[in-house]
Amino acid sequence: MVLQKRLDYGFSGYQVPATPRATRSARKRGSFKKRVEANQICAFDLLATVAGKLLCGKESRPSSSNMSSEENKPAVAKSTVKEERQEEDQELKVETCDQGSCDKKFLVSELASQAYDQDYSFRILPGHQDDYHSGFASIITSSDSSERVGSQKLVKGKIENEMDSLPCKVESGPAANGGSVDCNISNDEDKRFVNCELEKTGKVSTEEGTGVSHVEDPVVWNEKPPVLVSSDSSTKVPLCGDQNPHSSFPASLDNVNLVSKDDDENSSGCTHPSTIQKSFRATPRIGARRIRKILASKYWKVAPKLKDVRLSNLEDLRPSYCERNNSYKRLRSERNYPFKKRKFFHYTSLPNSDGGISSDGIAHSHQRSIDVDAIDSCPKMHGATGDSSSVADQPRLFHPRDSHVKLRIKSFRVPELFIEIPETATVGSLKRTVMEAVTSILGGGLRVGVLIQGKKVRDDNKTLQQTGICCDSQSDVLGFSLEPNPSQTPLSFCPGDSPLMFPRDTPQPPTRYPATCHVSPEPHVPNIGSFVESDHDSAPSPTEMSIDKSTTDSKALVAVPAVPVSVEALVVVPVHRKFKRSEVVQRRIRRPFSVAEVEVLVQAVEKLGTGRWRDVKLRAFDNAKHRTYVDLKDKWKTLVHTARISPQQRRGEPVPQELLDRVLTAHAHWSQQQAKQQLKQQPESCLLLQNPVT
């Protein structure tokens, strides 16, 4: 037996095509396929849910109370939020609302405030609810025209009120009748709101930077550039993990990639390499997760009319949302490649309780404050009207009736993986090992996270519009992340017997991973690399691994920064570990036989013959606990096959011809023996047959 050096690779999240591919063998396995598909479907459900919610506008919970469990977590998560918050651009969105026949109003909401902590979440301004009854539950409440709302800003992790009476002007968009509006942002009693009122304007378009920047505190932008800003096809990018000092917070391990909604084929989408997660999140939410292939589709046409429709809790995956099934079916039927523009969710919503969206696409509902109990309206939606023009092509914020959101998920980023593989392993085996790791992760259960501008959107009750996904998409970068399912215990992917290596469990000091090996520094490599088939021919260059053999035994593809182990992590992991075993049976990691092992195997078989695998195991592989007699049998089977095919057809680590010859010899010998055995028994059985007992 040869002790082999091993290479430790730390993958800090790399990307794979939206549609996970299984290895050939894995694909063949029905169970695996089922599992993956199950995951796909589930994840898809999530997205479908989002879309469904959008369309339905049904809300089950108030935004203020709609905090996902992780958000309520420990300090770690909180600090994370802070940092994250710094990064986010506190974009202000202008929405149009209408008070029945009264003046139309526009609301400006501070998106940034919504996505985070409860503390930062929007709250309804009390006292004005009586003024309006119609249905659009806007995040912001506005009563009369003179009302001012304060805004709350966060700078350097702190909430600061810096926007006292900050006036801003918002210009109406194209389709609008062009009115300009003055917007006052004052520091009111409730600093969490920003209210911008516009006067009689049909529409308002917040060109990127416009409404936002104006209201925004420049300081924020300067200090911390947005993670990613992308407008239409141009991708300006990103801060990647390297640039983010706070790239190791536990809360989001998504290195997601991004999506853009324009139709531009060349659009490079956007990548949010932003944070490199070192740990897996713990937030079991979805049972089986599935990501529909639809995710890989290039376009998404969702929600005909997003206006005023709200997303309800994304986490709430229970099949309670309306239209879910319909959406599901539709998506399912449209999951074929190649990508085509598709319209999902042709939707007919429930009638609005009072005041819906008029046919002209402009909201006519009464503005109303958000009241948990009161939210029951389901804005009338217009079915897809066939306007296929890209949203990106329409700068207007409020597109009359066809405010579809088109999404294209170019790729997903897979959470960090650790791989350990013998130094003698072939590149091919390394690829396969990584593939296994990836597929294991994918098959282990994932959940989907939604990010905008690199920030996680935690408030699932927000509508796409409110979140900025629907309007003026050019400046918004929507991302979806695949996040490890907490209930699944991540496995280490090491061919050897090395102990489980899990980031959270055993944070590795940076020194252990000399920078000699690294993944291409490219922060935002859109696709994973050659070992994964890409759905896109134009897939960017694959991630490269450069391994310097002169170096230490332990090498990392990515220098793994010491991840502060959060209390949460330490506590959660063990728990989940238990969980997992009982729930999901993880496929064993593929561990190619080394030449040395083959040697031993051949030797044993020569002596014991085929058919005595248990003995072979005990005799030659007793110490190799990961080699079962079935494995040995299987290996022998493949060895025989390998020996029979031409060298050119062989794959993986080449086995010396000498060994293969012995394999054939031994196989022939024992086969013959077996045949003889049967011949001996044959007569007997024949005799028995000939002399049936009367």
Next chain:
DNA sequence: CTTAGGG
């Protein structure tokens, strides 16, 4: 639990 063989 082992074998054997298909997947």
Next chain:
DNA sequence: CCCTAAG
């Protein structure tokens, strides 16, 4: 490497 029938 998985799954399973069969002994």
